[in-house]
Amino acid sequence: MAQAVRIKNKTSGMIKNGYVGYSWTYLFFGWFVPLFRGEIGIAILHFIVSFLTCGLWQIIFSFLYNKQYMTRMLGQEGWELADSEELNALARQKLKIIDPAS
Structure with a gap:
């Protein structure tokens, strides 16, 4: 089941829902x-x-679409994870993103 994770564009302030997991x-x-x-x-x-x-x-x-969509969005200039730390950690784990805090 897909889990919604908010993503935000730092420059424009636009917020979208991204998803991780099965679509x-x-x-x-x-x-x-x-x-x-x-x-x-x-x-x-x-x-x-x-x-x-x-x-x-x-x-x-x-099985692949949500991961590829999130990878494309976060790879574009200005987009970043903008949800609770728990959901951001889940998204980092599923997308294999290195935690910037470590």
Whole structure:
């Protein structure tokens, strides 16, 4: 089950929900998930691959999507984890991010 973790852009102040763990949403809605999250290029790529694999891609990628989305967001300039320390630690563990405090 996915766990919601807030992420914040330091420069703009924008706050979004990111998720770690299995994505039931991606399993059921597939390429619509990146489309609704504003990743149009990723959505097009996922649509093509889902079409070519007759939907098998959705089953496999539902295990990977949330991690890759969070990695893309946190890799962009200014985005950082902005939730409780417990949830931030969980996200760091799942995403294999080294804790900045250590």
